[in-house]
Amino acid sequence: MRLIFFSFLVEEKHVDMARIEVSNAALCLDYLNMPGFRTANITINLVPSGYYAFMNYAAPYWLRHLENGLTQADYDCDLLLELQEPVEAFLAIHFTAPTKQFYRSQDNVRKLQFFRAFKFYDNLETAVVSTRKELTFLGEMKPGEVALDLASVVCTVRGYLEAAYLNATEKVDRDSLERIYGENMFKCPRLSCHYFYLGFQTPQQRESHVEKHTRPFRCDIISCPSSTMGMSTMKELIKHKKDIHTIIQEDDEDDFPEETELAPPRSPKPAETTTKPREPKAPKPLKVKRARxxxxxxxxxxxxxxxxxxxxxxxxxxxxxxxxxxxxxxxxxxxxNDRTRHQATHQEKEYECGGTLNNGQSWGCHKKFARADTLKNHHNSVAGRACIQPYLQRQQESLYGPSL
Missing domain, CATH: 3.30.160.60 (Classic Zinc Finger)
Structure with a gap:
């Protein structure tokens, strides 16, 4: 009912959708232009006040509102001039020149026609193409394809947010952060993933999810280490199964059409002086497809x-x-395969629980295992999680910044 009423207001021009979209685009851009979104100014002290509460919306949706506003404004220069200053400041703060040359479609050129006279037009066009790919591409973006530093800014901010949540000593402080930023504090860094908004309850759940973005193709042989680590492409997985497990990937026979008898060659028609009516052809029997x-x-x-x-x-x-x-x-x-796996237990145990961090600190219990999957099972145990925690903490700090 609300949707029908809203559509009525739009159709009767009681609601100016072009102005709403332009205002929303300007709101997102002005918010991302605030000092707290510059890498040098990001600090954990801004987190409790809710400074970054609008970030998860503004970072991906500025482009959608900008494009919708440009389309619906229909070259209303007075309205679109409201975007000039926010867009120019946004590019001055967040644009990083990519090394890749992007393809500019005619539709993209048409949408951005209003900004062609401004000096920042080329940077805007590059940022739009790059961001649209970030919002839709499920694979890994290469550094040379990224035209804005928003993804790294979001990761840095979230690192401080997670640190504030994990280091909160009082339940009241955690409840306050959950009311502002949501219950699932640990979110996926990919703009194209719905867990960028939904998030997870623990950092372990988030890290397990992120692995699926980089190595989503997993071996279906349970005892194989690649059943947990995965491969980055299907081609690698097929080669792995052929080389390691001597399995040749074949399509199911149901994927191919059933064999049918070839019709006999037609004999040439004799010359006739009169045209005879054609006899109706018998309908062909329907093929029953076998259940897969x-x-x-x-x-x-x-x-x-x-x-x-x-x-x-x-x-x-x-x-x-x-x-x-x-x-x-x-x-x-x-x-x-069973014999090969067993013989590995007689070899020197090369998989060790432990190592040395960048700061020289040692981690793990230094117990050795013959197979990688056995080491992974150890890290999934209660004792093993305690062993690997310093290593995971160091990784988190390298990605999101140190906990304060």
Whole structure:
């Protein structure tokens, strides 16, 4: 009902949408031009007052309001002149010249036509193209493709915000921060991700989520370290499964059309003096597409697999043969992969829990493990989380700044 009423107000021109969009764009830009958004002026002292409460909206939405305002204003120069000063100051503060040359579409040139006479036009056009990619691209932006420092400014501010939240000694202080900035304080740094706004309850949940942006393609062999670490591209994952697990990725047979008999070649029609009426063709029978098999269940232990080759590999373990013998202790295994994984336990344990931080401080219990997945399981335990906490804290400080 409210949407219908609002549409009525717009259609009857009781609400000037062009002025609203221009005002919202100017509001976002003026807010981001405030001194507290310059890298040298960002401080934890501004966090409790709610100084950065509007940041999560203004950082991504300034462009949407700017483009909508330019489109709906229909070259109303008096209205659009309200944007000149905020845009010019915004670019002077946040523009960083990228090394990549961006493609300028005709639609983009048409939208920004009003600013063509101003000296900052080229920088504005570059910033618009770059920011639009940041808002829609799910992959990793390269440093040379970023035309504004907003993403790094947001990360720095959030680092101080998270530090204030984690170091709050009183529950009243934490409740106050949650009322201002929301309950989920630990947010994804990607502008294109909805968790940029929603966030997570703990930094561990956020870090686990961010890993999926950089290495989203994971091996489906549970014992493989790449099932947790993942790959950056599908091509790398296919090569990994072929080289390590000797699995050749094949499409399901249902992805291809069923074979049909070829029609016999047509014989040339004899010359006829009279035209005969064509006989109606019999309708072709409809093909019934076979249902795709999504589950392959083991008949002996009832384990379920999503791929047939995984079930075939699993069925070997139910056989009595143990043809793959360990070269060290002679233990037999049904599959070569199992034997290879076992033999790694006899090798020198090269995966150590611990290391040295940049400041020279040592972290971890320095216990050694034969396999990477065993080390990861250790870090997921209660004792292991205590070991790796200094390392994660140092990483967080390098990304978001030191906790105060």
């Amino acid at each position: 098999i999504t589950e392959y269940r083991c008949p002996q232990c009832q384990k379920v697999f999503s791929k047939k080759f995984n079930l075939d590999s699993h069925m070997i373990t139910h056989g009595g043969r143990r043809d793959f013998l360990c070269n060290v202790c002679g233990m037999g295994f049904a599959r070569e």
